[in-house]
Amino acid sequence: MKKLFIAVLATLSISLCNAQDMQMKGVMSLEFGSTREQVKQTLLAKQPGAKVYSSTERSMSFQDVTWGAYKTFLFMCQFSDDNRLHSVLIFVEPDHCSKVFTLYDEITKIINERYYVTTKSLESYSYPYERKDKYRYTETMVKNGKVTMQSLWTFDSRSTPTDTEDDNCIKAEVADECLVIITYQDGLIIDEVIAKQKAKQSKDY
DSSP states (O other): OHHHHHHHHHTOOOOOOOOOSSOOOEETTEETTOOHHHHHHHHHHHOTTOEEEEEOSSEEEEESOEETTEEOSEEEEEEOTTSOEEEEEEEEOOSSGGGHHHHHHHHHHHHHHHSOOOSEEEEEEOTTOOGGGTTTSHHHHHHTTOEEEEEEEEEOTTSOTTOOTTOEEEEEEEETTTEEEEEEEOHHHHHHHHHHHHHHHHTTO
């Protein structure tokens, strides 16, 4: 199931960004706009134990990658048609699904301390569950999509305060497969990718 879940994520290009006056231009020495060759060279030089898990036209995934204090379940890089890195998705798995909320809290705290304390967080539950059930029915709630938990950090990295479309961002979320996913994204390149996808799809109508 996790392989299918990750494969579906790899096909999605979603613009996550808004605005915040700070810079974030990549992660783990991987700069947005880098080619897949540069990404592979940089990552393997930084982490010699990492291995390429899969490679497609628009994405390259690695296993055995460490992100800070966490060993990742998968480390995925996504590229535009003209071979520019626009998104890095980091999948972190808790020891057990019952600990996924604790893991999410740890990770959001780390990002808050590294950048700034975000006010853009969402935590909601679907019937029959409520917040009080958070740690009692964790696995059932998460695997059945009965909880939404995510935080967003946005960066006006191009110093264009009146234009939020080109802002970079980080998003942390709890996924149905009991994973915490952290996405680093370049606002300008992803917007170009989405625009091209829409133009291509419009030819079908």
